[in-house]
Every structure is written in C-alpha cells, then in structure tokens.
Amino acid sequence: MRKVLHTINEFLSAFSGWLMLLMMALLLLDIVSRGIDKPFQGIAEMSVFVMMVVIYLGLARCEENDENVRIEIFLHFLPWKIKKLLLVLINVIQLGVVSIFLYEMGRNTLIAYRTNEAVAGTVQLPIWPVKVLIVIGLFFYLTSILMNTATSIKNARYAEDPFAKQAETPDLPSDVSF
Numbered sequence: 001m002r003k004v005l006h007t008i009n010e011f012l013s014a015f016s017g018w019l020m021l022l023m024m025a026l027l028l029l030d031i032v033s034r035g036i037d038k039p040f041q042g043i044a045e046m047s048v049f050v051m052m053v054v055i056y057l058g059l060a061r062c063e064e065n066d067e068n069v070r071i072e073i074f075l076h077f078l079p080w081k082i083k084k085l086l087l088v089l090i091n092v093i094q095l096g097v098v099s100i101f102l103y104e105m106g107r108n109t110l111i112a113y114r115t116n117e118a119v120a121g122t123v124q125l126p127i128w129p130v131k132v133l134i135v136i137g138l139f140f141y142l143t144s145i146l147m148n149t150a151t152s153i154k155n156a157r158y159a160e161d162p163f164a165k166q167a168e169t170p171d172l173p174s175d176v177s178f
Helices: 002-035 043-064 080-115 128-155
Strands: none
Touching: 002 043, 002 128, 043 128, 080 128
C-alpha cells in the first residue's frame, strides 16, 4: 500500500510542477497581453485556480516525506517517551482536522457542480473542476497522514528514538596519525 501511495504522490508532485510552469506561462501571457493593450479575459483567475491546485496536490508528497510545516522546536528537547506520545497525538489531531476538511470540501464541490458555480467577471469560469482536483489532493493527503499515524503508533512501542542520529565516526586505518 505504501509503495502504491508513494507512486501516486510522486505523480501528483510531478504534475504540480508542470502546473506551476503552466501558471507562470499564464501570468506571462497576462502581463504581455496587458502591455500591448490586448488583455485576455480570465487569465489571472485561471492562474489563481492553477496555484490552488498546485498547493493541494503537493500536500500528500510533503506529508509522506514529513516535510509539512510544523513547529518542532520544543519537541527536540523532550525525552523520547513524551515525544512519541505527542507525535501520535499530533498525527491523530491532524487526521481528524483534515478528515473534516475533506468532507466539507467534498460537499462544497457537489454544491458547486449542481449549481454550476462560477467566478464572477467578464468570463464565467466554473469552479467545480478546480474543487474536484482539490478534493483529490486532500484525499491523498489524508491517506498519507493515515500512513504516518500508523508509523508513529508503531514507533511508539520502541524504548528509544528509532530516528535519533548516531554519532558516526569514520573507520580510519591504523597507520593514519594526526
């Protein structure tokens, strides 16, 4: 399961990179077209949509690699017994919050689809396709959180920190002297 999720997260992050390139191209097109007094309508709104999708599709990969932003300054000074309990608690809270967020975003996406919700402006851009991509990103983010929660519960059984870095001393030949 973890390998399949890793493959999906890799694809989503690569897709996000290509979307970021698309967003930059849209913004460049918007700037150039405005500079020659022939602006394209809706380009700025589309680039905002692309940016939102990039953010949500990239969350799962960040969570998989434990790279999402969190404040850990005090966590490093705690003993392993307290740290492991806090890590499990943090993951469970994160799981609950993102579950609620995914549920509400799914509901909101269905409402946007049924009502044909669109951005107000000179060009009517439907919002529901963007929301569908956000729901997909949130689903895989939640799945990555679930995997990390299972790992933190498994690691809570260890008496010592399995992630503590051991001091590495290089093996030197006996004839080397300083």
